[in-house]
Amino acid sequence: MTAPATRPVGPATPRADDGPPPRNPRPRSWGDRLLTAVGFLVLAFLFAPIVVVIVYSFNEGRLLIAWDHFGFGSFAALTERPAIRSAVLVSIQVAVLSSLLATFLGTMAGVALARRPGRWTYWFIGLLLLVSVTPEIVDAVSLLPWLVYLGSDAGLSVFNGGIVRLVVGHSLFATAVVSYIVRARLVGLDESLEEASGDLYAPPVRTFRRVTVPLAMPAVLAGYLLSFTLSLDNTIVSAFVQVSGTTPWPVYVLSALRSGLRPEIAAVSTLMLVLTLVALGVVALVLRRSGDSATDIARTMGGG
Template sequence: MTVTQTETILRERSAGTPAPRARKHRSWSDIALGVWGVLVMLFLFAPIIVIVIYSFNTGRLLVAWDGFGFDAFLTILEKPAIQNAVRVSLITAFIAAIIATGIGTLAGIAMARYPGKWSWWFLGLLLFVSVTPEIVDAVALLPWMVLLGQDLGLTIFNDGIVRLSVGSSLFATAVVSYIVRARLIGQDANLEEASADLYAKPLSTFRRITLPLAMPAVLAGFLLAFTLSLDNTIIAAFVQVSGTTPWPVYVLSAVRSGLRPEIAAVSTIMLLLTLVALALVALVLKRAGDSATQIARTMTGG
């Protein structure tokens, strides 16, 4: 290869190389909006950060900092009332999540695969359930539970765990329905149609095709329903039965005598549990191949 040919090749390569782009300077408005966004995030999360820090307080009261230590976490092991309240909340949240996932999955599949005028009415009903104030649900549930348990003789509704589980599953069912519906709307129904063309029974098609397609959303809905049921304070305060006091109601009663560090310690543990559940939701959807935008859309039922 001659020198001229080499120079020609080098010139062609250099001509094909894009020139470095000039660094874009951020305007004052962009900087101001960025600072404002950071301040808003700090404002929203500062109370949570404070309660996590004070969970390591060795003082007698939560507001009086005495020193750093793990005494509050060790106190949890010494108080049966706290252990019972946490146990009731976890059991209730698990059962409520199962109820919400079962009903919500079927509702979401029906709305996605059999659209029509009825589905919009049903979606509006779910929206009504979502926006109804909890105090309204609580006031309605209490006499309903009494009617079922005492007047109609269905003694199962006299059990505190059953009451709390049913009450907590109301809002969670709507959330699961949104998530499953959003997931299946973005999935092609050709596989289900092909299964029907091959004379597969509807139950087999549902079990082998529809349910696997919706499974990431079902698991995400279950985890979200679990976390939502942990924090159902108002309904729990109305429908609880003596001996089955959940954690949120226990905290409300503890406020009267002054908050203690062990309250913050348990709250920190439940916060970590919630964050782990949300992380698992994102992980399940990511492993299913969803992008960050699709994950956000599915989790919000959009």
């Protein structure tokens, strides 16, 4: 350790004299500027298609790709076309239900992971990792035969319902995400409050309900809203498990791809984007209120 410290003293002393003054301003206005340019270019790249979709939602032409003239006509489709309206409603309904389910399951699992660790934790985290790492298409194709089997051969007719199938499909990955988020938050918090509650003769159930859950609340809310947006987005699993009659919005768009995209698709997508942004904004606000830094928020939103 002492070796590198002594090194600059000898040969680097002359460099240290004339080095810093030019070295500091020059590279900062060169390499840093390049980095900043790259950063802004990447941001532009990330937003380009979104901006395009928003702009093209005001296209009054017949086809999405061919720009005709500006107008709000395509937004009327939401009220005029029953297929689009029902697809959006199915999506929102499924998003609310599946994220409630995932939050319920994930919160309990996250609390157990953070507060009752043991040998089982490895198995459970392994399972969660497996769920989040499996390609969605594999999830989708494996869920379809299973739900068909449960619905027809096993006689559990609940699983023939379109909404139930979609809720099941959307809840899997979301459960893993909520578990990660809740666990991460509780691991970062001291257990002394819960111990104090126990010392004050609160039974475990009450401690859980009155101390642990409020402590985990920001993570629970963030997890809920993230699962909500995940479910609104889900295309692949939905395309496989859906039953005709309860087509969610992304699957409607996917089928519209084959018959030619119309500007209505962009218009409704813009509205869904606004909905997602509101949900995300609330997540960021909640996390910030609870004192997370930009890094913590990034880690939380990145799914652990």
